[in-house]
Amino acid sequence: MNKFLIVFLIFTSAISAKVEVLDRIAIIVDDGVIMESQIKSSIADLERRYEDQNIPKPPKDIFLDQIREKLIIEELQLQLADRAGVKISDAELNQTMSRLAYNNQMSLEEFINFVEADGASYEDLRDSIRKEMKIQRVQRGRVNSNIDITDVEFEAFLKTDESLGVLEPELLVRQILIKDVKTANQIIEKINNGEDFSELAIQFSISGNAASGGLINWRKPMDMPQLFEESLAKKSVGFISEPLESGSGFHILKLEDKRGDFVKFEEQWQSRHILLMPSAIRTEEETKNQLKEIRQRILDGEDFASLANEFSEDPGSAKLGGDLGWLGMGVLADEFEKTMIESEIGIISEIFQTEFGFHFLEVLGKRNHELTDKLIEDKAYEILYSRKFDEELETTLRTMRAEAFVEFKELD
Numbered sequence: 001m002n003k004f005l006i007v008f009l010i011f012t013s014a015i016s017a018k019v020e021v022l023d024r025i026a027i028i029v030d031d032g033v034i035m036e037s038q039i040k041s042s043i044a045d046l047e048r049r050y051e052d053q054n055i056p057k058p059p060k061d062i063f064l065d066q067i068r069e070k071l072i073i074e075e076l077q078l079q080l081a082d083r084a085g086v087k088i089s090d091a092e093l094n095q096t097m098s099r100l101a102y103n104n105q106m107s108l109e110e111f112i113n114f115v116e117a118d119g120a121s122y123e124d125l126r127d128s129i130r131k132e133m134k135i136q137r138v139q140r141g142r143v144n145s146n147i148d149i150t151d152v153e154f155e156a157f158l159k160t161d162e163s164l165g166v167l168e169p170e171l172l173v174r175q176i177l178i179k180d181v182k183t184a185n186q187i188i189e190k191i192n193n194g195e196d197f198s199e200l201a202i203q204f205s206i207s208g209n210a211a212s213g214g215l216i217n218w219r220k221p222m223d224m225p226q227l228f229e230e231s232l233a234k235k236s237v238g239f240i241s242e243p244l245e246s247g248s249g250f251h252i253l254k255l256e257d258k259r260g261d262f263v264k265f266e267e268q269w270q271s272r273h274i275l276l277m278p279s280a281i282r283t284e285e286e287t288k289n290q291l292k293e294i295r296q297r298i299l300d301g302e303d304f305a306s307l308a309n310e311f312s313e314d315p316g317s318a319k320l321g322g323d324l325g326w327l328g329m330g331v332l333a334d335e336f337e338k339t340m341i342e343s344e345i346g347i348i349s350e351i352f353q354t355e356f357g358f359h360f361l362e363v364l365g366k367r368n369h370e371l372t373d374k375l376i377e378d379k380a381y382e383i384l385y386s387r388k389f390d391e392e393l394e395t396t397l398r399t400m401r402a403e404a405f406v407e408f409k410e411l412d
Contacts, residue, residue: 028407029075036411042067076400081134088133096129143392149384158380164222167376169260171221171232174214176200176252177207184243184250191240197254228253236370262375270365271340272322275314277357288358291351295360298348304362
């Protein structure tokens with residue numbers, strides 16, 4: 001036999017003798033498997049978190065069971081994602097990684113260097129994030145359809161101490177306390193005629209805070225007398241109450257200001273318009289000329305709403321006389337918004353063009369609108385939804401686990 005071949009066979013045999021099994025199947029889960037390396041990696045990650053947070057680890061058998069169950073639930077959801085055809089594109093994943101870097105106040109390159117300097121693999125992190133995104137998509141798909149928040153349930157939540165304590169803004173209120181209702185009504189009339197509330201409080205109020213113009217320091221409505229709380233509920237800054245009768249007399253309240261995480265005001269405009277769109281049978285020039293004729297008819301005294309109903313090609317507003325309702329900035333096309341903001345109330349604008357066609361508009365009103373109640377309701381719904389989502393998800397995952405085929409392999 002060739003000497004070289006003998007040496008080669010001996011060498012390869014020696015290598016083969018030293019080959020060790022690098023990975024083994026640890027758990028069979030329905031149509032998939034969990035490898036021993038996944039369990040070891042998860043153990044190492046979780047141990048590191050316990051050490052970083054200086055938290056004592058649970059007993060070894062409980063610790064291992066927790067990790068196995070976590071991996072089983074994760075595998076079941078990934079299998080469901082694959083069956084449902086859930087895909088996370090590279091572009092979507094790249095956006096998520098960039099956002100993750102931004103949230104850590106780093107550029108993507110700095111974030112990659114940070115991850116790898118810590119001894120981890122950026123590619124492994126990408127793979128982990130992709131899996132997590134697939135799982136989240138599956139969870140939303142399975143759980144969302146089972147969540148139902150009724151109006152009664154929502155209103156009840158808004159009245160709970162939990163909701164009020166977290167969401168309600170603080171109010172700055174002034175009051176005038178009067179002994180008899182006749183004088184209270186006379187003061188209301190003075191306020192309506194433009195007299196200063198705080199000066200009237202100093203002059204007429206019998207309350208202990210009269211000298212400060214009836215000022216009640218910042219507090220949440222839930223911390224006020226129920227009479228005040230109910231009167232001020234969902235009221236805007238500047239609100240003046242009717243005389244409120246209590247054992248002390250008749251109170252007149254003014255909502256002076258609000259503050260809190262959800263207090264927000266927005267400039268809004270109410271406008272109406274008529275839109276005509278160029279088409280295969282009407283050129284841009286013909287469209288503009290027809291719109292000029294309609295505009296002139298309004299200037300000559302014809303009714304804007306009637307002409308909008310007859311001619312406007314905006315399906316959303318034509319039947320409403322062209323009325324777009326109250327809108328803030330950032331909703332309408334740029335050129336439309338610019339024309340609306342620059343127009344005086346009640347003046348018909350010149351014809352202008354947007355991506356939708358040619359318009360003219362009339363601003364009917366402008367206001368500084370408070371969005372606080374809407375933002376509070378949105379946040380309350382988010383809290384309720386999140387709570388129900390977590391409850392429904394827990395039920396869904398328990399059901400998936402109970403119905404799954406799971407076999408644990410004996411490992412040395």
